[in-house]
Amino acid sequence: RPRIFSGMQPTSGSLHLGNYLGALTQWVRLQEDHDAIYCVVDLHALTVSPDPADLRARTRRTAAQYLAAGVDPARSILFVQSHVPEHAELAWILSCQTGFGEAGRMTQFKDKSARHGSEGTTVGLFTYPVLMAADILLYDTNLVPVGEDQRQHLELSRNLAQRLNARFGAGTAVVPEPYIVKETAKIYDLQDPTAKMSKSAASPNGIIELLDDPTVVAKRIRSAVTDAGREVRFDVDAKPGVSNLLTIFAALTGRPLPSIEADYEGKGYGDLKKDLAEVVVDLLVPFQERFAGHLESPEALDDLLAEGAERARALARPVLARAYDRFGLLPAR
Ligand code: TYM
Numbered sequence: 001r002p003r004i005f006s007g008m009q010p011t012s013g014s015l016h017l018g019n020y021l022g023a024l025t026q027w028v029r030l031q032e033d034h035d036a037i038y039c040v041v042d043l044h045a046l047t048v049s050p051d052p053a054d055l056r057a058r059t060r061r062t063a064a065q066y067l068a069a070g071v072d073p074a075r076s077i078l079f080v081q082s083h084v085p086e087h088a089e090l091a092w093i094l095s096c097q098t099g100f101g102e103a104g105r106m107t108q109f110k111d112k113s114a115r116h117g118s119e120g121t122t123v124g125l126f127t128y129p130v131l132m133a134a135d136i137l138l139y140d141t142n143l144v145p146v147g148e149d150q151r152q153h154l155e156l157s158r159n160l161a162q163r164l165n166a167r168f169g170a171g172t173a174v175v176p177e178p179y180i181v182k183e184t185a186k187i188y189d190l191q192d193p194t195a196k197m198s199k200s201a202a203s204p205n206g207i208i209e210l211l212d213d214p215t216v217v218a219k220r221i222r223s224a225v226t227d228a229g230r231e232v233r234f235d236v237d238a239k240p241g242v243s244n245l246l247t248i249f250a251a252l253t254g255r256p257l258p259s260i261e262a263d264y265e266g267k268g269y270g271d272l273k274k275d276l277a278e279v280v281v282d283l284l285v286p287f288q289e290r291f292a293g294h295l296e297s298p299e300a301l302d303d304l305l306a307e308g309a310e311r312a313r314a315l316a317r318p319v320l321a322r323a324y325d326r327f328g329l330l331p332a333r
Contacts, residue, residue, distance in 0.1 A: 004030050004179075005141040007039035007081065010058035011048055011199060014211035015065050017280075018187035018197035021251050022147030026181055028070040030145055036076040037139055037312060038066055043081050043088065044131060047124045060301055064294035065210060068287050077315075079308030081135065086316040091127070091134035093327055094160055097167075098130050102159075107152055133157035137164075138316045140174040148185035149196060154178045168326040184251050190224040193240040211291065214284050218277035221245075222270075232264035232272050242269060249276050252283060 006027060008019055015024065027038055040062045045055060059080055071078055081087050103109065106129050113121040136144055136157045144154055154176065161173035189195045191206035201207055205220055212220075226241040234257050236243045249272070250257050264272050294301055325331070 001033065001035045002142040003139055003174075004034045004036040004143050004145060005039070005136050005139050005176075006037075006145050007041040007044075007135060008062060009041050009045045010055065010062040011045045011050065012209075013058060013061060014209035015062065016197055016199065016210065017208040017248065018147065020069065020210060021184040021187050021248065022181075023145055024066070024069045024071075025184075025251070026145040026179065027066075027076075028072075030143070030179070031072060031076045034143065037141075037315075038071055038076055038078050039081050039135060039312075040066075040079070041081045041132075041135065044128060047122060047128055060295065060298060061211075061291075063305060064291050064301060067294045068210075068290035073304055073308065077308050077311045078304065079312045080305050083305065083309035084138075084313050084316055086138055086313065086320045087131065087134050090138050090320055090323060091131040093323060094134050094137070095127055095130045097160060097163055098127075098133075098156075102156070103127065103129065106156065108149070129153045129156050130160075133160045136176050137161055137173050138319055139312075140319055141176045142174065143179045144176050145179040145181075147187075147196075148180060151178060151180060164323075164326075172323065172326045183247060187248065188240065188244040190220055190241075190244070193225055193244045208280065210284060210287055212284070214281040214288075217284060218281055221277040221280060222273045224273060226269045230268055232267065232269065233261055242272070245272060245276055249279060252279050 004027075006023060008015065008023065027036065030036055040059050042055065042059050045058075050058070063078060063080070066078060067073070103126055109126060109128070112125055116125075132150075132153050133156055136154075137160065144150075144157075146154065158175050158177075161175040164172040165175075187197045189197050189201055189206035190208070191203055192201075195201070195206075197207055199207070205223065208217055208220060224241060224245060226245075227239050229239065232242060232246070233239060234243050234246045246257055246260060249255070249260055253260075
């Protein structure tokens with residue numbers, strides 16, 4: 001069976017609807033017929049210098065949200081990145097294969113470093129995509145389900161895998177393919193529907209967090225920015241706000257866009273928003289219950305993560321050993 005790997009950063013108290021539709025729902029679907037490995041990438045989160053107590057809590061909360069969304073530890077491996085030291089080890093040797101200019105061309109790095117200035121930008125932020133490549137290559141991954149914003153990072157992972165095979169012999173690395181579902185690859189901010197929904201948004205009103213109070217969520221949807229027209233029609237250029245709401249509606253109900261558009265013929269944006277708010281709340285209420293259930297017993301959650309790390313490590317060790325060997329590192333005995 002094809003191997004899947006993906007991860008999310010535990011950088012906030014809650015995942016948002018972009019994470020959910022762009023990645024998490026795909027993860028749950030793909031685990032049915034793939035060998036899936038899902039990781040909470042806590043080492044990546046260190047690039048934003050989180051408060052240590054927050055980071056620990058958010059790591060557990062992120063894992064509990066994977067479970068609440070339907071990641072099934074009986075089928076998939078679920079673990080925390082720092083529990084498998086091979087990630088950091090492979091990242092080092094990959095960093096020695098990555099061009100300085102190549103890493104500098106990553107648009108997320110350029111955006112973030114422009115915001116923080118050169119003294120505020122860490123080396124970790126620069127090498128972040130190399131650690132991500134290590135995550136992926138460490139499991140001989142075939143497919144990586146992510147949102148559109150990770151496409152360039154994945155391209156770097158592919159280039160690195162191809163480079164290793166060229167320099168150190170075929171079979172040194174498996175070249176991963178992105179798995180990006182076009183319809184939901186980029187969910188937009190409700191207040192600024194030309195920007196992606198993101199934890200670092202200017203205003204919280206544009207974001208739907210999975211753990212937000214449902215009444216707040218409903219209010220945010222009702223006050224989403226639309227346009228001066230009245231026709232409920234999917235048209236990203238002319239109607240970015242309405243199109244984003246329609247995308248979310250279609251994804252959460254599994255209904256095709258034209259049938260949703262047809263339902264709102266002769267009705268207004270207000271009707272669409274009201275119905276969408278209901279759909280989202282119907283998703284969030286049981287999600288939050290399941291989440292709370294998993295957090296109630298942190299012991300059980302930690303046990304599950306420990307078991308996941310053990311299974312992940314059993315897969316990672318031989319792959320790292322193969323890379324060390326190909327690179328010419330003297331075997332330890
Ligand atoms: P992160 O934590 O920023 O986001 C987690 C996942 O959510 C997707 N996503 C979105 N999808 C649609 N619309 C949006 N508005 C939206 N915002 C976020 C992201 O594309 C991602 O799939 N570098 C990664 C984490 C990572 C990783 C990996 C992923 C580390 N190692 C290995 C895959 C494989 C990141 O920061 O994602």
